[in-house]
Amino acid sequence: MSEKTPSFYNYLQGVINDNSLHSHIPEIINSFSPLTLTKNEFLVEKGSICSFFCFVESGVLQHALEVLGEEKTTYLALKNSCTAALKSFLQKTPSRKSIKALSSCHLLVIKVDAFHNLLKNNPAFHRFYFNLIEKQIFLIDDYRIDLLTLTPEERYKKLLENEPKLLLEVPLHYLASFLGISKRHMTRIRKNIK
DSSP: OTTTOHHHHHHHHHHHOOGGGGGGHHHHHHTOEEEEEOTTOEEEOTTSBOOOEEEEEESOEEEEEEETTEEEEEEEEOSSEEEOOHHHHHHTOBOSSEEEESSOEEEEEEOHHHHHHHHHHOHHHHHHHHHHHHHHHHHHHHHHHHHHHSOHHHHHHHHHHHOHHHHHHSOHHHHHHHHTOOHHHHHHHHHHOO
């Protein structure tokens, strides 16, 4: 299956970052199945249990919740990343957020029992999961600090530097919500920063 999913194989290798564990990667890949979502189709809706942990082969998945009747984007999962409503997935509890395809998405997904089996029995997957969670904690910490310490303009500039592909793949109003900026203010910022 690694010939069919070279991007997933390379992603796993990069996150695991230990050549001695690479022989365990095919078992990980074979535990995932393909899933396609059309634009605006949900991976999970708020109040439902998240059935899958997934790798995004193509497309963009939006994590969102509703606050006072307004949709707020909390995260954008791009090509070559993993995502889930993790608490819902692992604890089989209703999700507090929705995850929706912003474009047609090709995913590789795994159900919770197979996920736990890999975590327990596959040392490469155990390392992958530890490294992935650690990286996500760092990103969440940076994001929270940026919201409190950077101006909207500085947050936009940082996004331009660190994630330029977001500007090409994600509609403006989702990016504005993700950065904690009103759409109108985001439009002004984009005009002033080229």
